[in-house]
Amino acid sequence: MHQATGLESMLRALAERHGRPPASAPAPAPAQGLANPPRRRCRTIAVAGGKGGVGKTTVSVNLGMSLAMAGREVILLDADMGLANIDVLLGLTPTRHIGHLLDGSCGIEDLLLPAPHGLKIVPAGSGTRRLAQLGNGEQAAVIRAFDDLVAPPDYLLVDTAAGLSDNVAMFAAAADDVLLVVCDEPASLTDAYALLKVLSRDFGVRRFRMVANMVRTLGEGRQLHQKLARVCDRFLDVALEFMGHVPSDERLRQAIRRQSAVVDLWPSSRSGQAFKQLAGAVDTWGEPERLGLDRIAFFSRQAAAATGW
Ligand SMILES: Nc1ncnc2c1ncn2[C@@H]1O[C@H](COP(=O)(O)OP(=O)(O)O)[C@@H](O)[C@H]1O
Ligand SMILES: [Mg+2]
Numbered sequence: 001m002h003q004a005t006g007l008e009s010m011l012r013a014l015a016e017r018h019g020r021p022p023a024s025a026p027a028p029a030p031a032q033g034l035a036n037p038p039r040r041r042c043r044t045i046a047v048a049g050g051k052g053g054v055g056k057t058t059v060s061v062n063l064g065m066s067l068a069m070a071g072r073e074v075i076l077l078d079a080d081m082g083l084a085n086i087d088v089l090l091g092l093t094p095t096r097h098i099g100h101l102l103d104g105s106c107g108i109e110d111l112l113l114p115a116p117h118g119l120k121i122v123p124a125g126s127g128t129r130r131l132a133q134l135g136n137g138e139q140a141a142v143i144r145a146f147d148d149l150v151a152p153p154d155y156l157l158v159d160t161a162a163g164l165s166d167n168v169a170m171f172a173a174a175a176d177d178v179l180l181v182v183c184d185e186p187a188s189l190t191d192a193y194a195l196l197k198v199l200s201r202d203f204g205v206r207r208f209r210m211v212a213n214m215v216r217t218l219g220e221g222r223q224l225h226q227k228l229a230r231v232c233d234r235f236l237d238v239a240l241e242f243m244g245h246v247p248s249d250e251r252l253r254q255a256i257r258r259q260s261a262v263v264d265l266w267p268s269s270r271s272g273q274a275f276k277q278l279a280g281a282v283d284t285w286g287e288p289e290r291l292g293l294d295r296i297a298f299f300s301r302q303a304a305a306a307t308g309w
Pocket of ligand 1: 053
């Protein structure tokens with residue numbers, strides 16, 4: 001069952017680390033390609049969805065690469081431990097993964113695996129049962145390891161696993177934002193709702209964003225959002241903001257078969273353009289709200305150093 005109490009105390013303990021005295025640091029250099037100046041601190045976005053196969057990994061990879069193509073520093077953490085989707089999706093062959101970090105044989109910097117356009121991947125181990133069942137302490141250690149990065153990126157995207165495990169809940173609750181990927185299938189809607197419920201009830205997350213994946217039109221995407229938003233309004237005290245849609249696109253499937261991101265191979269395809277738009281929208285998000293348990297950001301130390309926060 002869900003171990004809300006244990007997780008809550010761990011999250012609180014992590015939150016206390018935000019109470020560090022501020023330090024000053026030079027402002028980062030402006031990025032090319034997007035209208036806004038780079039973020040003043042790392043923004044952590046958990047990509048979640050409840051159900052498997054709805055496009056979480058696809059969205060994580062293509063959103064991350066779109067942001068990187070626009071000049072942002074982006075790290076993508078494969079938090080689907082034990083399955084290592086992202087390596088395979090991008091045709092990468094990592095020699096080290098999270099398991100090595102946990103057994104102390106390498107540090108977080110050694111794990112950063114270069115992908116096209118400057119995107120960096122933190123790979124999950126593949127086929128490792130132990131990693132698929134990380135304990136809460138191990139998961140906190142993974143989160144804490146990001147404090148050791150020499151330079152925090154503009155964005156840390158976290159591609160979460162399917163389901164409602166503590167694993168997923170903790171990564172989602174620890175992030176600044178949760179981006180839900182939903183497609184037009186009853187099980188996607190019910191699983192997304194279940195995830196919203198757990199995250200709001202047990203972790204005080206009140207604000208979510210949603211992208212409609214594999215729909216035909218923007219209108220269909222909006223309808224899907226309205227379906228979920230209506231039940232949220234009725235039964236949960238959460239806000240669900242619509243971020244746009246990614247069309248079902250054969251080009252995207254072809255890119256997957258070629259082990260590449262569609263935004264890299266065919267940036268002007270329908271899905272490629274949708275991801276570019278999504279990246280532009282993400283880059284205009286205001287500062288994250290800090291509610292409930294006090295939202296935990298990864299990179300707390302660097303965040304404080306970079307912003308005086
Ligand atoms: N927008 C899309 N258009 C076409 N196919 C898609 C799209 N998004 C996802 N898919 C298909 O769905 C499959 C599962 O996507 P994936 O990102 O691995 O899901 P998840 O991470 O949620 O399990 C992909 O391999 C791809 O074939
Ligand atoms: Mg996945």
